[in-house]
Amino acid sequence: MAEIIPFRRKNQERExxxxxxxxxxxxxxxxxxxxxxxxxxxxxxxxxxxEECRRMLERALDAAV
Numbered sequence: 177m178a179e180i181i182p183f184r185r186k187n188q189e190r191e192x193x194x195x196x197x198x199x200x201x202x203x204x205x206x207x208x209x210x211x212x213x214x215x216x217x218x219x220x221x222x223x224x225x226x227e228e229c230r231r232m233l234e235r236a237l238d239a240a241v
Contacts, residue, residue: 202236205229 197205209229213222 196239197232197236199236199240202233206233 206229209225213226213229216222
């Protein structure tokens with residue numbers, strides 16, 4: 177009988193589960209995120225996006241060094 181391996185849904189993934197991202201891709205994504213943040217300045221969604229962007233850049237920088 178075959179063994180069934182369940183996959184976690186995307187919303188169940190933890191931040192630590194993400195693969196490393198290269199610095200160039202992180203900067204590109206950050207520029208796009210900053211455009212969205214500027215367009216919705218002052219909203220809670222912008223604050224969350226800014227925090228996610230910061231963590232992404234930190235991970236990319238750590239991986240590049």
